[in-house]
Amino acid sequence: MQGIVIKSSGSVYGVRMDDGSSVECRVKGNFRLKGIKSTNPVAVGDYVEVSLREDGTAYIVDILPRKNYIVRKASNLSKQSHILASNLDLCFLVVTVSHPVTSTTFIDRFLASAEAYRIPVVLVFNKIDLYNSTESDELNYLIALYESIGYMCLKTSTVDNSGTATLKKMMQGKVSLLAGNSGVGKSSLLNAVAPQVAARVGEISRTHDTGMHTTTYTEMFEFMPGSFIVDTPGVKGFGTYDMEVEEMSHYFVEFFELSQNCKYGNCTHTHEPGCAVLEALKSGRLAPSRYQSYLSMLEEKSEGKYRSAE
Ligand SMILES: Nc1nc2c(ncn2[C@@H]2O[C@H](COP(=O)(O)OP(=O)(O)O)[C@@H](O)[C@H]2O)c(=O)[nH]1
Ligand SMILES: [Mg+2]
Ligand SMILES: [Zn+2]
Structure with a gap:
């Protein structure tokens, strides 16, 4: 039986099976990934083969090939990586022209890393309700620039809800990640497109603050049938890809x-x-x-x- 890993605590994995049921799995024996030095063999987003035992226990026995994955260095000293999530369809990079300023260096680094990881990025320009005419000119300049390179751009505001329905539509049937600097409006956008998810994420972050979970905890929320949002606590995007x-x-x-x-x-x-x-x-x-x-x-x-x- 196959399914998708939607929750990972580092040792126990929540798998949503193809028939819609949910199963808690462990990884069998010393099953390890080929080719990647990783602290976790299985990540949220992985399509896995599950073996169900008669005693009710379940084991992940194989991982189907990943189309992409994002990692975080396990620590500065180690060469090992922690895989945060895999098989992302889309990453939404939320940026703001002011309040706060998102630098083009930050945007470009992010885009380059996403290219390296083979993850399509949509640029979401948020807080458009706030901009004065100079800032609006800057906004339009950036949109023209990134569209000319080939990136899709979307203007949003969580104050008057412009663009949020389009954002939700773009997430339909996809596994999405919301990234961006702190303060740009990721939580507000999440709340606009999937309030039930936003509430759940808030709950988890609060638990994190009290140190009840380890940082390996990642979860993927199904907010419409077949539409998932990945939440990786404490990470504003994904690490810069270590490129030559x-x-x-x-x-x-x-x-x-x-x-x-x-x-x-x-x-x-x-x-x-x-x-x-x-x-x-x-x-x-x-x-x-x-x-x-x-x-x-x-x-x-x-x-x-x-x-x-x-
Ligand atoms: N004017 C305006 N404020 C916004 C918008 N989106 C978010 N904010 C505000 O910006 C601040 C940071 O938003 P938040 O969603 O917490 O950002 P996050 O750190 O990226 O999750 C909050 O005070 C929000 O109310 C927007 O579209 N327009
Ligand atoms: Mg937030
Ligand atoms: Zn040259």
């Missing part, structure tokens, strides 16, 4: 297209002659903010290398 310098520009999708015309195959788009990315930047076909974000990720990467060599 050479692959970094692949995850800035418009760079990747341009780089087909760079003179050198291993062009880093920083100083090389005949660089199509630099040419596009000069002629205004590439947004300076995108290039800045790319440079900041490159720099951080080389600093990281320097540190680890010490």
Whole structure:
């Protein structure tokens, strides 16, 4: 029998079976994932094969191939990762032009990591009821920019509910994650599209504050039949994907297209002659903010290398 893991405490897993029933499972023996050094073998979102025993106990005996997953480093010192969730269909990155300002560096880092994890992102520009005319211009500029790269953008307000019905529709039949800096309105949006989930998440966060659960606790809520929202406590998005310098520009999708015309195959788009990315930047076909974000990720990467060599 197969099902989807909707709850994980690190040792016991809640599985929603294909027939609609719910089963509490354990992982059998030392069943481990191939290829990933992970502290948890099974994650929320995994499609699993379950073996039901006659005594009523149930075991996860296999994991079906994942289309993607998001991780968090188990600790700074260890190379092990903790898989937060897998098989996400969509990630909604909630951003605000002001109150608080979401920086384009933050947006671009997030988008690059999502590309690396192969998770589609929709940009949700929230609090549009608050913006003055300068901020509205900034909003429209950003939407035009990200749409031109190929990202879907949505404007919302939880005050007058603009865009929230569209957001809910986009989540239909999908496994979604809401991410974004603190204060941008994730909880408010969740409350607008799925009040019953928002209440449940609030309850869990309060329990977390009192330290009753470990941080490995993640849950996926079914708020409409077949529509799930993943809640990962204490995580505003997912960790930056640990990418190599050479692959970094692949995850800035418009760079990747341009780089087909760079003179050198291993062009880093920083100083090389005949660089199509630099040419596009000069002629205004590439947004300076995108290039800045790319440079900041490159720099951080080389600093990281320097540190680890010490
Ligand atoms: N004006 C305005 N305020 C909002 C909107 N969405 C959320 N807020 C407010 O912004 C603050 C932070 O919202 P919250 O949902 O807790 O953000 P989170 O930290 O991302 O979960 C709260 O005071 C909300 O009432 C919006 O669309 N318009
Ligand atoms: Mg919140
Ligand atoms: Zn180049």
